[in-house]
Amino acid sequence: MRLKLVPDETTWDFFRHARLTFGASVVAVIVSVFLFLSMGLNFGIDFRGGTTIRTDAEQAVDVGAYRDAIAPLGLGDVSITQVFDPARPDLNVTQIRIEAQEGVESVSETTVAAVRDALQAVDPSLTFQEVSSVGPKVSGELIKAAVYAVLAAMGAVLVYIWLRFEWQFSVGAVAALVHDVLITIGVFSLLQIKFDLAIIAALLTIVGYSLNDTVVVFDRLRENLRKYKKMELREVMNLSVNETLSRTVMTSFTTLLALLALYFLGGDVIRGFVFAMIMGVVIGTYSSVFVAKNIVLFLGVKRDWSKTDASKGNQYANIDA
Structure with missing residues (x-):
């Protein structure tokens, strides 16, 4: 049935x-x-600008633990994504994006260091491989x-x-x-x-x-x-x-x-x-x-079609749902 x-x-x-x-x-x-x-x-970080941090770690990435560690810093919108790096399959790679802080185009070195310390408290093997900023332009x-x-x-x-x-x-x-x-x-x-x-x-x-x-x-x-x-x-x-x-x-x-x-x-x-x-x-x-x-x-549409249609209709139109 x-x-x-x-x-x-x-x-x-x-x-x-x-x-x-x-x-x-x-x-x-x-x-x-x-x-x-x-x-x-x-608007998210993509449209407001901010700083992107790429990390490497030997331990498996725990996005929830990373987010909980960064939250007390009060950095606003933070996006954490685990990515796969084919050049280094033995490492666990993460991309962290932090929204632009008020009055500045990029996150300061002090803030980056604070983020590093917070994440290394979760995983001591974690290192920052790349830090880049996207400005408002x-x-x-x-x-x-x-x-x-x-x-x-x-x-x-x-x-x-x-x-x-x-x-x-x-x-x-x-x-x-x-x-x-x-x-x-x-x-x-x-x-x-x-x-x-x-x-x-x-x-x-x-x-x-x-x-x-x-x-x-x-x-x-x-x-x-x-x-x-x-x-x-x-x-x-x-x-x-x-x-x-x-x-x-x-x-x-x-x-x-x-x-x-x-x-x-x-x-x-x-x-x-x-x-x-x-x-x-x-x-x-x-x-x-x-x-x-x-x-x-x-x-309205014209009714005097120039040619006839030999097809019997869409074969999927009346599928029982």
């Missing part, structure tokens, strides 16, 4: 409350932009590069959907992606969760995930537009969403199961990244149905 998250056949009207759902999305985006402009983001360049990366991803999506479908579809897809990214940033601004390069990676992943879900429904919509040439556009859209609903719910549900396990059991290092992914899955699933489709419905 198989578990089904949704019935085999559904006839739900996803556009019954279109004004309410789309209006809520518009309000959420506006609030997110306001939160970003008024509260800003809690480099951090500012990283912020620009991150913004360009997200914009480039959205631009590529716009062109791809335009060529693959029609320009109305591309506008709807990109609007949904902007919706997902802005609301995620707004939540990070509201909760003041640390925002670093890992979160940028999460945002780019969200763009890909949301696009995948949107394209699946768009593909079924295009097939149904050819099949039901006299049916109203709204009804064809409802039919397409209902036909792919099982696949959408199953994919989102199983992805959330894995992300929730990582969030609660993965530790503090990846919690921000996983939280952004959870937000992206939930908001992306919502936007693919209630944002992208509303925009396409508003813009």
Whole structure:
């Protein structure tokens, strides 16, 4: 007996409350932009600058013990990561990043010495192999590069959907992606969760995930537009969403199961990244149905397709969930 998250056949009207759902999305985006402009983001070391320390030790790395040893020094945001050095596989290598202290671009030698003493109290064999600093100028360049990366991803999506479908579809897809990214940033601004390069990676992943879900429904919509040439556009859209609903719910549900396990059991290092992914899955699933489709419905699409489609549809659209 198989578990089904949704019935085999559904006839739900996803556009019954279109004004309410789309209006809520518009309000959420506006609030997110306001939160970003008024509260800003809690940038991590990657974007604020700081000092990176690379250590070697003979004993196994205990990240928790390292963090507890450094905490009394009051250095603010400290990131500790164990890394593998292929050139020296016999040693346990750690990368420690300390945020820039107020009024200075890098951590002073006195502070570095205090960190060394604290860590050597945990592991006497530990040594500092490299100490380097990242100033505000480099951090500012990283912020620009991150913004360009997200914009480039959205631009590529716009062109791809335009060529693959029609320009109305591309506008709807990109609007949904902007919706997902802005609301995620707004939540990070509201909760003041640390925002670093890992979160940028999460945002780019969200763009890909949301696009995948949107394209699946768009593909079924295009097939149904050819099949039901006299049916109203709204009804064809409802039919397409209902036909792919099982696949959408199953994919989102199983992805959330894995992300929730990582969030609660993965530790503090990846919690921000996983939280952004959870937000992206939930908001992306919502936007693919209630944002992208509303925009396409508003813009309308041509019904006189130049060629017929011999395919029978997406073979994964109606998988039982």
